[in-house]
Each structure stands twice: as C-alpha cells, then as structure tokens.
Amino acid sequence: MANHPRSADKAGSKATIHEVAQRAKVSITTVSRAINSPSLVDPQTARRIWKAIDELSYYPDVHARSLVSGKSxxxxxxxxxxxxxxxxxxxxxxxxxxxxxxxxxxxxxxxxxxxxxxxxxxxxxxxxxxxxxxxxxxxxxxxxxxxxxxxxxxxxxxxxxxxxxxxxxxxDYAHGINEAVQHLFALGHRKIGFISGPESLASAQTRRTAFLESMANHGLPQHAQWIRQGDHKVAGGVAAMNEMLALPDHPTAVMASNDLTAIGMMSAIRKAGLSVPGDISVVGFDDIWLAEFTEPPLTTVRFPxxxxxxxxxxxxxxxxxxxxxxxxxxxxxxxxxxxxxxxxxxx
Amino acid sequence: MANHPRSADKAGSKATIHEVAQRAKVSITTVSRAINSPSLVDPQTARRIWKAIDELSYYPDVHARSLVSGKSxxxxxxxxxxxxxxxxxxxxxxxxxxxxxxxxxxxxxxxxxxxxxxxxxxxxxxxxxxxxxxxxxxxxxxxxxxxxxxxxxxxxxxxxxxxxxxxxxxxDYAHGINEAVQHLFALGHRKIGFISGPESLASAQTRRTAFLESMANHGLPQHAQWIRQGDHKVAGGVAAMNEMLALPDHPTAVMASNDLTAIGMMSAIRKAGLSVPGDISVVGFDDIWLAEFTEPPLTTVRFPxxxxxxxxxxxxxxxxxxxxxxxxxxxxxxxxxxxxxxxxxxx
DNA sequence: TCCGGCGATGGCAACGTTTTCATCAGGCTA
DNA sequence: TAGCCTGATGAAAACGTTGCCATCGCCGGA
Structure with missing residues (x-):
C-alpha cells in the first residue's frame, strides 16, 4: 500500500479544500470554482489545482456541500x-x-x-x-x-x-390481463379461474376487477367458486389451488394475480397428480425473473x-x-x- | 392535509434548531442537549423543548450534524x-x-x-x-x-x-460440499461431475477445489470430462450440461458451483429427454430463494x-x-x- | 487620457449543527 | 462565612463548503 502515491499522503485524515488551495497557491474560492465552474478559472491555474487535488486525493465533503447549498x-x-x-x-x-x-x-x-x-x-x-x-x-x-x-x-x-x-x-393492468384472457379463450378455454392477492392491496383489487371485466367482455361465465383469494406468496397459491381442485368441477385454466401465486398453483396441481398445462393451464402476473425458469416456464403478464x-x-x-x-x-x-x-x- | 397540525406550520422550509430554541425560550445549546444528552437538561425545560420540536416538526439536519461531528x-x-x-x-x-x-x-x-x-x-x-x-x-x-x-x-x-x-x-465452502459428495456417495453415486463457475471468481475456484478434494477423500475417480466450466448463470449450466450429456459415458450425478448453473443443468437434462433425479441427480450451491421452487426442488448447499x-x-x-x-x-x-x-x- | 467592462482571483459570510468553555445560582462541608 | 462542587444553562468557535461582493489589472472605445 505504501507504493501507491495517492494513498500515501495524509493517511487517515481527509484532505480539505483548504489544503488544496494552499498547495496550489490559490484561494479556496478558486479551488471551488475549478471544480464547479471550470470556465471561470484560468487554464494554467486550473491545471495547478487539479494537480494538487490529485496529489492529496482530495474530494469535496458532501455534507459541507449539501449544508451550504441545501441540495443533497x-x-x-x-x-x-x-x-x-x-x-x-x-x-x-x-x-x-x-x-x-x-x-x-x-x-x-x-x-x-x-x-x-x-x-x-x-x-x-x-x-x-x-x-x-x-x-x-x-x-x-x-x-x-x-x-x-x-x-x-x-x-x-x-x-x-x-x-x-x-x-x-x-x-395499465387491464391490457395485459385482457390479452391473457383472450389467449386462453383462443386456446379453447371457457372455464377460467382466478386467484387474487391480498384484500388490502389496491393493485391486487385492480387486477381482479380487470380480470372479471375481461371475462364479461368475452361472454364467459363467472363462477364464484373459481374466484379465490391468495396472498401474493407461494403458500397462498398452493392453498387456493387446493381448494379449487377439491371442487367437483374445476376450471381448465387459472390465472394468478402474481407469479408467486402461480408458482404455488403449479406446485399444487402437480401434487394432485395433474399436469401443467396438460390438465390445467396457468397464467401468472409480473413476469419476475424466475418465471422463465419454472417447470414449465410460466406464461405471464409482464409488469414493465x-x-x-x-x-x-x-x-x-x-x-x-x-x-x-x-x-x-x-x-x-x-x-x-x-x-x-x-x-x-x-x- | 391542512388539518394535520404537524405539516401545517412552516410549509416548504425546514425548521432549524434555532427556531426551536426561540420558541422554547432557551439557547440552541440546550436544545441540542435535550436531543443528544437528555440527562443534562432539566425535565421541565426538556418538556418545553420537545413541545416546540413537535410543533415545528423539527428534525436535525444530518448534514450539519455530520459536518461538525465527522461521523455520518x-x-x-x-x-x-x-x-x-x-x-x-x-x-x-x-x-x-x-x-x-x-x-x-x-x-x-x-x-x-x-x-x-x-x-x-x-x-x-x-x-x-x-x-x-x-x-x-x-x-x-x-x-x-x-x-x-x-x-x-x-x-x-x-x-x-x-x-x-x-x-x-x-x-467454509468445503464443509457443505463435502456433505454433498457424501450424500451422493451414500445414494450410491460413483460417477459424479462438477460444473464450475467463471475462472476469474476466486470463490468459484475454491468450490471446485473443495469438490475435487472431497472426491479424492471418498476414493472416487476424477474424470476430466466430467469437470466442466460454467459461468454462474443459467445459460452456462445449460451449455456445460449439454456437453456432458453428449459424452459416451456421463455421470449419474452432477454438482454445480451455483444454483443458477444447477437450474440450467436441470433444464438441459429435461430437454434431453432425461429426468431429474431419475436419470441424473443434481446438486446446487447457494440455496437461493428460488431453489425451493424449481421442479424438482433443488438439493443444494446453503450459503448462510x-x-x-x-x-x-x-x-x-x-x-x-x-x-x-x-x-x-x-x-x-x-x-x-x-x-x-x-x-x-x-x- | 479616462472610463466601462471583463477576466481572473480573493475575502468573508453563511449553512445548521456539536462541542468546549464559561457562567451562575444553590447547597453542602469545614 | 468562605470555599467548592454540582446541576442547568449560554456564548461562541469550529466543521468544509459555496456564493456574493469586492478587488485588480488590462484592453478598447470615446
């Protein structure tokens, strides 16, 4: 470490603008200007100043700066x-x-x-x-x-x-969700379920509403049993899906308010001996990084x-x-x- | 917003310790003390000060504080x-x-x-x-x-x-890696491969070395073809695993330097029409959050x-x-x- | 020659704190 | 009663910057 000139100088204590000024034989004002408004200082002088700055490995103290300027x-x-x-x-x-x-x-x-x-x-x-x-x-x-x-x-x-x-x-949650419903519709799905997020989360409510609207627009029935609540975590997806699977007649496709929920759903479906997408199609929401690597890779709505x-x-x-x-x-x-x-x- | 007393006061500009002092009819020193060393000020006075602080919704300016104290x-x-x-x-x-x-x-x-x-x-x-x-x-x-x-x-x-x-x-990478090798050994595996991380990453080298040592300790052969290099990303795992699968004789278990690599490996194995762990066992490293939710859930070494x-x-x-x-x-x-x-x- | 302007520089106050060093009134001890 | 400690308070000096207001040559136009 001793052979690095920049660190050898004033070990331990920070150089101040004062020391720079002294070494460059100018006032602190000029140093400040060389740093903040280079056009105001003579190129010759500026070079001297920068040399000093370098030798002392000086950098301005943000706190002092913020204090006086009021900007952080x-x-x-x-x-x-x-x-x-x-x-x-x-x-x-x-x-x-x-x-x-x-x-x-x-x-x-x-x-x-x-x-x-x-x-x-x-x-x-x-x-x-x-x-x-x-x-x-x-x-x-x-x-x-x-x-x-x-x-x-x-x-x-x-x-x-x-x-x-x-x-x-x-x-615009509705757009992607509508695309999803349309996608499922095009694949022939008519019985589509939804597992929502926590009641308290506004954006979760929005997603649920958008789903219901899109279903209506596609002239699809809204089976109350197929709309269930999750918690935007994996566990909630597992639980809600299990409930749904226990139904005498379950959907052929289920959309989730959130990818984590979808992952839980897929896990539950597999555990029940069914396959994704063979028996049930699953759509997530968010497109988290992980969605690409689940088995099977998850169809989902990308939140940009x-x-x-x-x-x-x-x-x-x-x-x-x-x-x-x-x-x-x-x-x-x-x-x-x-x-x-x-x-x-x-x- | 107007009915929240705390925000109604000096809208826009921050209250300073000065104003607090003025309002509480003490010096700024005393205010500072009330905040930083309560024991030094009379309870009566302290109460007055805190009242003022509250009314002005004052909080100390960190920059000024840091500037003088030198501590951030x-x-x-x-x-x-x-x-x-x-x-x-x-x-x-x-x-x-x-x-x-x-x-x-x-x-x-x-x-x-x-x-x-x-x-x-x-x-x-x-x-x-x-x-x-x-x-x-x-x-x-x-x-x-x-x-x-x-x-x-x-x-x-x-x-x-x-x-x-x-x-x-x-x-202590070696400990977990040794546990992993031991685990595979106990399951009957003798042909064990390893996909490492980037050459430049010291910790990746350490993991690789630990693996080789553990293999030696278990008296297992080190087939050069079964030790390949990844990049600690999914893609690297896919590529390296594909190479390995193309070998006339491939390992029955492969360990990865990293969970992402392991995920890539699993994907490659599936694509090749083989199953995990049916045909090949896979062990990861790190135990990232995602490991729990891969299919199948990944056996891995937990990096705490x-x-x-x-x-x-x-x-x-x-x-x-x-x-x-x-x-x-x-x-x-x-x-x-x-x-x-x-x-x-x-x- | 004088004056206005300009380019380059310096002095100094401010920013909002903490901290050191007083000050001051009581109460206790001797 | 003098001396001293103690608890409660203030005044003022820092801290490292920036920005305003000089200052000072020097050049060009009147």
Missing part, C-alpha cells in the same frame, strides 16, 4: 421488500436511470410495515433527498403530507392523485418494471428542473403485455 | 448486482442488523464492473461512511488502499487478509447469507467501538450445509 443530490426510493423478487429489477432500473442524471439513490425498505414506512420517510427527509419515488402501497395520508409540506417532489406507483410536485405512474423505474426517474427530474411549471403531465402510463411460455395449452 | 452514522454495503438472486437476502440481512445498532446503510452495486467499483468506493468515501462491507469480488488493490488509508473499517467476504480495521468473513450479513455488521461494529484494539479476531467463519430436497435420488 440524492433521490430516494422506497420499496416494500428488496427480498421480494418483484423489486430488485425496479431498484436497479431506477438506480441506473438516476445516476445517468448525475444523482445518487438512497433505497429504503418498508418491510410492509407502516411504522417502518414512517421511518423511511423521515430518513429521506433528514437526508434532504430532492425527490422520492414511492413504489409501495403502504402509503399513508399523513406521510404524503409530510412530503408535500416539505415540497419534496414525489412520484407514486399506482396510488393517489397527481398534483403539484406529485406525479403518478399508472399501470424497467419502464416504471425510468418513468419514475423522469418524473422526478422533470419536477426538479421545471419546478413550478404546472403544465406538465405528471401522470405517466405504462402498459402490461402477455408473455406466452409453456404453462398454457389448448384445452 | 452510515455503513456502506457494496454488492455486485442486486438483481442476482444471491444478493437481496444479504442486503436485507445487513440492513436489519445495522439499523438495530442505530446506523443506516448505503447500498451500492458494482454491476461486476471494476470501474463502477471504483465509483462505489469513491461514493462511500465522499459520504463519509464509517465502515464498509465489501461483498463482491471485483476488489482491486488500490481501492482497498484508499479505504485503508482513510482508516475506514472494512469487512470483506472471502477475500484478502485481515489486518488493522480490516476484517474478513471466511466461508443471513449469517454473513450479521457477521459483517458485527465486525464493523466491533471495529467501530473498540478502535485500535488489536486483540480481536477480525476473522469470522461461517459454515455451509447441505439442504436435501428432491433433485437427488439413489442411483
């Missing part, structure tokens, strides 16, 4: 649970988009806990984030207020109504997480730059589409 | 790729452990890119993190130096040698990511508190263990 250069991202296979892609997409705009990201998980959600918001506020993307549904009124009253641009996923500094990304991430970033950036310009959309739409794999077949 | 209250975590199913659990575990100690976490992904790795380290340094957990292998000498010379406690996973402020978590995360946190905390105490272990061990599911059967 950070965008917050709140998700439910990084462990849920739905989110990592979203996080990554958001991160990539955000760094491209020169910002950094602070990620926080709520663990589906409203209390922890409050903590997340507080944390974001404390760190002076310049904008927040809330990609979870444990949102509560008063937390929104906290964000709003602090004038922090915020973008929600699928929740709430847009307004000043509040954007919303609305996902990358697009959502990008739009979220865009929405925030737009709020950040053209502040107080009310004429922008502030509502963004993304589509969902069916991805056909091998878990569906003709009846 | 943040621990960094560097991982390769949040999208890789191996990592989310690690991140979550670390986060949970760290917040329990009153710290916060800053996560950064390298995307396997050394350049971006440098950026990550820089970012951590800029933010004045008090410690860093490096859970990736794209580490380079000079980056370590940067950390070391800044006296930032660091903990590595499986890499490098411990030293002052440098801890290391060493994973939660333990690693906890130990990493512990190592950092210990470095942080008993600074300059050289007598601590600074090397932590975690075990790996076989998890038997349904992808292995008697020959």
């Amino acid at each position: 250069n950070i965008l917050g991202l709140i998700v439910s649970d990084i462990t849920n296979p739905f989110f990592p892609e979203l996080v990554k997409g958001f991160e990539d988009a955000v760094v491209q705009h020169g910002y950094e990201v602070l990620v926080s998980s709520t663990n589906y806990d409203p209390e922890r959600m409050a903590l997340c918001v507080r944390r974001m506020l404390e760190r002076q984030v310049e904008g927040v993307a809330v990609m979870t549904s444990e949102m509560q009124e008063h937390l929104v207020d906290q964000l709003v009253s602090r004038r922090v641009p915020t973008v929600f996923l699928d929740v709430g109504t847009p307004g000043a500094g509040i954007s919303n990304i609305v996902v 997480r990358d697009q959502v991430a990008q739009q979220a970033c865009l929405a925030l950036m737009s709020d950040l730059t053209m502040r107080a310009d009310a004429s922008k959309p502030s509502e963004y739409r993304v589509e969902t589409h069916l991805v056909v794999r091998d878990s569906t077949a003709a009846v | 209250n943040i621990l960094g975590l560097i991982v390769s790729d949040i999208t890789n199913p191996f990592f989310p659990e690690l991140v979550k575990g670390f986060e949970d452990a760290v917040v329990q100690h009153g710290y916060e976490v800053l996560v950064s992904s390298t995307n396997y890119d050394p350049e971006r790795m440098a950026l990550c380290v820089r970012r951590m340094l800029e933010r004045q993190v008090e410690g860093v957990a490096v859970m990736t292998s794209e580490m380079q000498e000079h980056l370590v130096d940067q950390l070391v010379s800044r006296r930032v406690p660091t903990v590595f996973l499986d890499v490098g040698t411990p030293g002052a402020g440098i801890s290391n978590i060493v994973v 990511r939660d333990q690693v995360a906890q130990q990493a946190c512990l190592a950092l905390m210990s470095d942080l508190t008993m600074r300059a105490d050289a007598s601590k272990p600074s090397e932590y061990r975690v075990e790996t263990h076989l998890v038997v599911r349904d992808s292995t059967a008697a020959v």
Whole structure:
C-alpha cells in the first residue's frame, strides 16, 4: 500500500479544500470554482489545482456541500421488500436511470410495515433527498403530507392523485390481463379461474376487477367458486389451488394475480397428480425473473418494471428542473403485455 | 392535509434548531442537549423543548450534524448486482442488523464492473461512511488502499487478509460440499461431475477445489470430462450440461458451483429427454430463494447469507467501538450445509 | 487620457449543527 | 462565612463548503 502515491499522503485524515488551495497557491474560492465552474478559472491555474487535488486525493465533503447549498443530490426510493423478487429489477432500473442524471439513490425498505414506512420517510427527509419515488402501497395520508409540506417532489406507483410536485405512474393492468384472457379463450378455454392477492392491496383489487371485466367482455361465465383469494406468496397459491381442485368441477385454466401465486398453483396441481398445462393451464402476473425458469416456464403478464423505474426517474427530474411549471403531465402510463411460455395449452 | 397540525406550520422550509430554541425560550445549546444528552437538561425545560420540536416538526439536519461531528452514522454495503438472486437476502440481512445498532446503510452495486467499483468506493468515501462491507469480488488493490488509508473499517467476504480495521468473513465452502459428495456417495453415486463457475471468481475456484478434494477423500475417480466450466448463470449450466450429456459415458450425478448453473443443468437434462433425479441427480450451491421452487426442488448447499450479513455488521461494529484494539479476531467463519430436497435420488 | 467592462482571483459570510468553555445560582462541608 | 462542587444553562468557535461582493489589472472605445 505504501507504493501507491495517492494513498500515501495524509493517511487517515481527509484532505480539505483548504489544503488544496494552499498547495496550489490559490484561494479556496478558486479551488471551488475549478471544480464547479471550470470556465471561470484560468487554464494554467486550473491545471495547478487539479494537480494538487490529485496529489492529496482530495474530494469535496458532501455534507459541507449539501449544508451550504441545501441540495443533497440524492433521490430516494422506497420499496416494500428488496427480498421480494418483484423489486430488485425496479431498484436497479431506477438506480441506473438516476445516476445517468448525475444523482445518487438512497433505497429504503418498508418491510410492509407502516411504522417502518414512517421511518423511511423521515430518513429521506433528514437526508434532504430532492425527490422520492414511492413504489409501495403502504402509503399513508399523513406521510404524503409530510412530503408535500416539505415540497419534496414525489412520484407514486399506482396510488393517489397527481398534483403539484406529485406525479403518478399508472399501470395499465387491464391490457395485459385482457390479452391473457383472450389467449386462453383462443386456446379453447371457457372455464377460467382466478386467484387474487391480498384484500388490502389496491393493485391486487385492480387486477381482479380487470380480470372479471375481461371475462364479461368475452361472454364467459363467472363462477364464484373459481374466484379465490391468495396472498401474493407461494403458500397462498398452493392453498387456493387446493381448494379449487377439491371442487367437483374445476376450471381448465387459472390465472394468478402474481407469479408467486402461480408458482404455488403449479406446485399444487402437480401434487394432485395433474399436469401443467396438460390438465390445467396457468397464467401468472409480473413476469419476475424466475418465471422463465419454472417447470414449465410460466406464461405471464409482464409488469414493465424497467419502464416504471425510468418513468419514475423522469418524473422526478422533470419536477426538479421545471419546478413550478404546472403544465406538465405528471401522470405517466405504462402498459402490461402477455408473455406466452409453456404453462398454457389448448384445452 | 391542512388539518394535520404537524405539516401545517412552516410549509416548504425546514425548521432549524434555532427556531426551536426561540420558541422554547432557551439557547440552541440546550436544545441540542435535550436531543443528544437528555440527562443534562432539566425535565421541565426538556418538556418545553420537545413541545416546540413537535410543533415545528423539527428534525436535525444530518448534514450539519455530520459536518461538525465527522461521523455520518452510515455503513456502506457494496454488492455486485442486486438483481442476482444471491444478493437481496444479504442486503436485507445487513440492513436489519445495522439499523438495530442505530446506523443506516448505503447500498451500492458494482454491476461486476471494476470501474463502477471504483465509483462505489469513491461514493462511500465522499459520504463519509464509517465502515464498509465489501461483498463482491471485483476488489482491486488500490481501492482497498484508499479505504485503508482513510482508516475506514472494512469487512470483506472471502477475500484478502485481515489486518488493522480490516476484517474478513471466511466461508467454509468445503464443509457443505463435502456433505454433498457424501450424500451422493451414500445414494450410491460413483460417477459424479462438477460444473464450475467463471475462472476469474476466486470463490468459484475454491468450490471446485473443495469438490475435487472431497472426491479424492471418498476414493472416487476424477474424470476430466466430467469437470466442466460454467459461468454462474443459467445459460452456462445449460451449455456445460449439454456437453456432458453428449459424452459416451456421463455421470449419474452432477454438482454445480451455483444454483443458477444447477437450474440450467436441470433444464438441459429435461430437454434431453432425461429426468431429474431419475436419470441424473443434481446438486446446487447457494440455496437461493428460488431453489425451493424449481421442479424438482433443488438439493443444494446453503450459503448462510443471513449469517454473513450479521457477521459483517458485527465486525464493523466491533471495529467501530473498540478502535485500535488489536486483540480481536477480525476473522469470522461461517459454515455451509447441505439442504436435501428432491433433485437427488439413489442411483 | 479616462472610463466601462471583463477576466481572473480573493475575502468573508453563511449553512445548521456539536462541542468546549464559561457562567451562575444553590447547597453542602469545614 | 468562605470555599467548592454540582446541576442547568449560554456564548461562541469550529466543521468544509459555496456564493456574493469586492478587488485588480488590462484592453478598447470615446
């Protein structure tokens, strides 16, 4: 380590702009300018300064910077649970988009806990984030207020109504779900079931409604017994499917509100000695990474997480730059589409 | 929003400690004390202060705080790729452990890119993190130096040698791998193959070596054709397995360096018209979340990511508190263990 | 020759905290 | 009663930046 010049200098203690100035024989103001507005300083001088910066391996202290400028250069991202296979892609997409705009990201998980959600918001506020993307549904009124009253641009996923500094990304669940029903219909399925998500989750309700509507549009019967509730986890899919299989007459195809549920369903179907898609076709929702590698690979509706991430970033950036310009959309739409794999077949 | 008292006050601009002091009719010093060392202020006064804090919904500015104290209250975590199913659990575990100690976490992904790795380290340094957990292998000498010379406690996973402020978590790959070989041996397998990870990945090499050693210890032959290379992704597993299946005489069991590889293998085996575990037994490594839900559920060696995360946190905390105490272990061990599911059967 | 402007630089206040060093009133001990 | 400790408070100096307001040559136009 001793032979790396850059680290050899002031071991342990950070170099300050002061030391750089001293070494380059200029004032700290000039150093600051060389870094932030290079056009204002003489090229000769600038070179000297950069040399000093390099020799001291100096970098500005973000805290001091933020303190004086009031800007943190950070965008917050709140998700439910990084462990849920739905989110990592979203996080990554958001991160990539955000760094491209020169910002950094602070990620926080709520663990589906409203209390922890409050903590997340507080944390974001404390760190002076310049904008927040809330990609979870444990949102509560008063937390929104906290964000709003602090004038922090915020973008929600699928929740709430847009307004000043509040954007919303609305996902067109119905489109993909309709494609799915149509796909099953085309394969000859007439008896189609649905296993929904938790009652409390708004987006789960939306999916269920969209399914029912699409069924009606296709002139298909809605058998109450074939509409059951899961929990968006594997276990819920297993349980609901078992109930359905116990019915004297069960559907030939079942759609799930969520891929995890679909995976549980497939497991239950196999355990019952039936096959997918031979006996029952299965359609999921989300198209998590894993869907491609289940056996059989899962036909599912793709939730475009990358697009959502990008739009979220865009929405925030737009709020950040053209502040107080009310004429922008502030509502963004993304589509969902069916991805056909091998878990569906003709009846 | 107007009826939430807390948000109604100073909309838009943050309250400062000054305003709190003014409202509570004390000096800012006393306010600071009320917050940080409650024992030093009269209960009466404290009550007044907290009332003011509440009314203004004041919270301290972390930047100002960090600036003066030199402490950021943040621990960094560097991982390769949040999208890789191996990592989310690690991140979550670390986060949970760290917040329990009153710290916060800053996560950064390298995307396997050394350049971006440098950026990550820089970012951590800029933010004045008090410690860093490096859970990736794209580490380079000079980056370590940067950390070391800044006296930032660091903990590595499986890499490098411990030293002052440098801890290391060493994973006992051999133990679990040996259990796996033993398990296959007990099931009657004698022809056992292995598909390794990328050449460049140290931990992949370690796994391969451990496998070979265990084979030797069991007096089993090492057929060069049965040891092939993958890339720790699904595609690599498919390719390597196909090569193996094309052999005139293929193994009755194959172990993978990684679950993704094992999943690819299973897919290739099925495509070839053979069954798992009927024709070939498969063992993975890592025990990613998904392993439980493959078809058949994958027998694999569990990489204890939660333990690693906890130990990493512990190592950092210990470095942080008993600074300059050289007598601590600074090397932590975690075990790996076989998890038997349904992808292995008697020959 | 003088003045306005401009390019390059420096001085200094501010940002919101924590922290060290006083200050001050009581109450206790001697 | 003098001295001292103790508990409660304040004043002011940092912390490392940025940005405003000078300052200072120097050049070109009147």
